Amino acid sequence: MEFCENSSVNSKSKKGCKLLDVSGSGQIVAEGRWSSSDPNMLVHFVPLGPNAMRVWVDTLKVPIASLWRPSSELEIIEDVISTTEAWPADKVVMF
Template identity: 60%
Template sequence: MTRSKLSLLSQQDHKYKVLEKEYLKMKEEMVEMKTMKDEMIEMKALMLSYLKKQTEPTEELSNATTSVLKRLNIPPMPSPSIINNNSQTKCKLLDWYGSGEIVTEGRWSSNDPTALVHHVPIGPHAIRVWVDVAKKSNAYLWRPTSEMTCIEEALGSTFAWPSDKVIISDEMESSSPED
């Protein structure tokens, strides 16, 4: 065997070792990606189950809606009551995941299921609200959009919130038009 053949074999052996390391690294990354994919599928199923729970009417939700309608002097069902443009009706929003913490203060805009928030209907059991004050600015929105995902990003804008997590304030902001 000549020196040149030994050198060539040595170079090839080195290349194989480099390729083998790259292969093992890629194999590890593929396992990680599969794990992440499985976790995302599980998270999607969990989110869908939460959304399904949100759209199913409950006795608690019915009681909350009745309470809101009484405070606003609106007749109860059977005729569907839709409240639009109540920008002077102050409200507080509880976190949507159930801790009971007030995350923001704002103004009731509409509970019409066809009312739009960033071109998307709010749907049943939801209220469109204006955000005035962020009490917990990093709290996540119930239905994030491409423009906003947390309360802080929604200041001065409207978003949808579950109606059973909205508390109507007893104080009403006085509206005095200025000329």
């Protein structure tokens, strides 16, 4: 598996990715598409920050998996299907 780190991939890229459980279990909780690694990019009105990625969540594998940055409205991966979400870079596997 290749873990993706912050890079300057074209923002129009449709690179697929798998999101690993943020608890460290290694379980794939969703699949989607890489969107950005720009630390200044906003995700739900919060800057992405370092060592993080903005990803589109397309397919759920574990709908009740916890989000990396939950909020009062968004708590589990099912809450962000078909939208973007921040995910730690070391928990994103590109394919």
